[in-house]
Amino acid sequence: MDRKTSPFRPVTVADVARRAEVSKATAARVLGGYGPVSEEVKLRVQAAAKALDYRPNELARSVSTGKSGTIGIVVGDIENAFFGIAVRSISDTAHRHGFNVILANSGEEVEAEKAALKVLVGKRVDGLIVTPADNRTIAHLRDIVRSRRPLVLFDRPIEGLSVDVVATDDRDAAFAATMRLIEAGHRRLAYVTALHAEPPVFIGPEQLYTSSVKARIDGFLAACHAAGIEAPEQGICLAGGAIAGQQRASVERLLADPEPPTAILASDSLVAFEIFKATQARGLRIPDHLSLISFYDAEWTSVTTPPISVIDQPVYDMGTRAAELLIARINGETSPVRQCILPTRFIARGSIGAPRRLLAAI
Amino acid sequence: MDRKTSPFRPVTVADVARRAEVSKATAARVLGGYGPVSEEVKLRVQAAAKALDYRPNELARSVSTGKSGTIGIVVGDIENAFFGIAVRSISDTAHRHGFNVILANSGEEVEAEKAALKVLVGKRVDGLIVTPADNRTIAHLRDIVRSRRPLVLFDRPIEGLSVDVVATDDRDAAFAATMRLIEAGHRRLAYVTALHAEPPVFIGPEQLYTSSVKARIDGFLAACHAAGIEAPEQGICLAGGAIAGQQRASVERLLADPEPPTAILASDSLVAFEIFKATQARGLRIPDHLSLISFYDAEWTSVTTPPISVIDQPVYDMGTRAAELLIARINGETSPVRQCILPTRFIARGSIGAPRRLLAAI
């Protein structure tokens, strides 16, 4: 510890106190802005602080106050525009309330999520906003709740975990979107999601380890059943994670089927992007050969030909709400657990048409 | 300070020590993994730590070691995919080296940048990666350098500030792209950038407060001059920041000109996006009525009709390099200041054609 001898040793309250010829306690009162101080001494200390270019050590402050003024965010993938905006929104709101943000990426891996949580708790964040990667392993989240550290789940509720949530009405949205496809005449529908399964085949809902995915597939299947479509489960495609090429391969396989779907509902904009590119590569025209709806109003969906119909999620609002909820808890609010489910909005664009066979029959 | 009485008081080394029946110093040695400890005591302490669910307080650790294991990032706008990926890449690399990341958004405002820097320095980050918003006011960056805290500028070098930089060959890229437009026969070119100016008219390079913007405009003008184009400065459009509608209005004004440009080079994908949408709204066809090249290979540019030619910037690599450079400095590397200029790659797509009048003449 040669910090004392270094010429670049940061200035401390003690240094300022010495220069202002007051006690450390008094200098701390001025610089920390808490105790009563006379105007004259205040000015003297401030002058000394300025002269020495004093910068408070927030860490030391945090360890003695027990609050860090920081909130931790754990998202699945910052590269995904959905999370990008969420982070932006959370961080805007946090700053507005005087908090900072530490960001961690789980890459949708539970182990990474656990590690990230550990670090954030170690850094004594005042609260956490998490997009849980897997609702089957949540012991680490339970620990957070048990330790009374405020936690808000983002986008993905977890049944049986009593904690604040901000999400969207995934089931309803998927149901309504599927209905639109059915109303357009489609009977061979597919739902493509980024979930990983080995083998990549849908067996049953117990496989769906992300709650939002489950809710959406629920909605999709419910709509199919309501329309009397047989075995809609066969249209569910678990296209795998963001690992290079995995999704693309799944999508290509789907479209290469001798009896390919005539309409697809995509679980997120990345999957939809793969689908769109695959249709282009195969020379398929939307909506003539394939109708497409995607979750999330990504930038690109509005500029393709035709533009893609989407289920718009109010991400920015979601982030703001999550941050506000969290900060309220940090500030001591003790109301019962809240589920904040925001409505989605369907944006109809040119990507929905009648299935080809139907067109031919007319 | 009623922390001691609370039943949720976090477990400390002292608690663990008491339970393991050793001194605080010994427990700390085991938990911190530094001093020599006998195997037997080690196991006892570890068992006690586990039983109590001990979680080290990284803040306390940081204040006594003087290192926080954290690097700070200040970007202009996380919502921008360019920065999104940069953040992702930096954070990946940081984690790989055992560092965490605190994120701050400047919104391209110097004041916010200053504030963010202040907070990050307060939190004693071990190093900083910054995308400076304005190269005219850099006193706060100078302070960082002076205090010997490692700093890497990202994407935007600043002349006269002796500090590590990771950026791209903006001038060359802009020159080459402009040349392509000129070679296609264009003589009325525009360069549209997100810079804000009041009034929004290009007067001279001293106005260009972001170095990358300056370099690109330099390149653009140099190519125009080389081709003997007169008064190319008139084609420079300072379209303003991300404030709602500002860019859109500027772009619409540009296209509504009685003698509109026949080719545009866009400074980033957001501006290009506005331009693309504006052409669609006006019924202009690319590349027949307008040729378009954009900086940055944003997702959407590959799926439009036609797809947009872009200057691809190796963002992920840039982020990785910046993080590695920074971490090397944090670990004590003292080599002279490095400028890491990465090459861009031109991706030719269908958005470049001959100007219309030329076509008509054939």
Added chain:
DNA sequence: CTCTCAATTGAGACCGGTCTCACAATACAT
């Protein structure tokens, strides 16, 4: 059977802040 040395261990200072408490100085009431 001492002596030296290395390996462990504990006591306590320290990091840079906050915060409690006792005390001095002044203001006001009696």
Added chain:
DNA sequence: ATGTATTGTGAGACCGGTCTCAATTGAGAG
């Protein structure tokens, strides 16, 4: 003039870690 608040200040404990240093122990050497 005396007693009582009120205000400002300093001394020093504390937060939860790290780290220095001296003390204790046992093994091997002479």
